[in-house]
Amino acid sequence: MTLRSKLGVALLALCVSLPALAMNLEQAMAALGAAKAQGLVGEQPNGYLGVVGNGGQAADIASQINAARRAQYQKVASDSGAKLSDVESVAGQKAMERTPAGQYIQVNGKWVRK
Template sequence: MTLLKYATALLMAMALALPAMALSLDEAKSQLDTAKSEGQVGEMPTGYLGVVSAGGNAKAIVDAINQARRDEYARIADKHDIPVTQVEAVAGKKAMEKTPPGQYIQVNDRWVRK
């Protein structure tokens, strides 16, 4: 009986952890527009996404997209022999400019609706 209780507890813990599991980049991309329009995710001047309001897969989306962005920024910086921070700043500026009205951007460390 102890083994059955252990197995049940393990299955319950795994089921609770499912929403927190990492998303593939394709899954994150497919959920990004919805997360942005629902106010869960926003653009930051650093060139990365941030969690505006925790819920759904917001953190997993941010983590997956930001990792892909980090990799791409590093590739661009290496190619042009410039600091990654310079690429991040340019990308952040462009992303915030492209953000449609009603979605969130980070200004002076605060989330504001554009």
């Protein structure tokens, strides 16, 4: 087997295994509470999660949940005739208000413990 063939096989194996490593929405939802408690992710005023500290699967958790939130916000905006940015802002404000003490929220672009 040539070097090129070996690299091709290795690349194919990597591509096949990557989807198995990716987190799905259900797993992200299950991990969200712990990630917030550990200070890895926090709520932002724009209605989406942000990564506070790189650790564990913080980026994957935020990405999966943000995609689901974005879809829900778009549905609410479409159903109500509101602008998407308005729906995101209201959702962000509510999420930040509901965030328990000790967890992170973003205020004026900076992460702070509530």
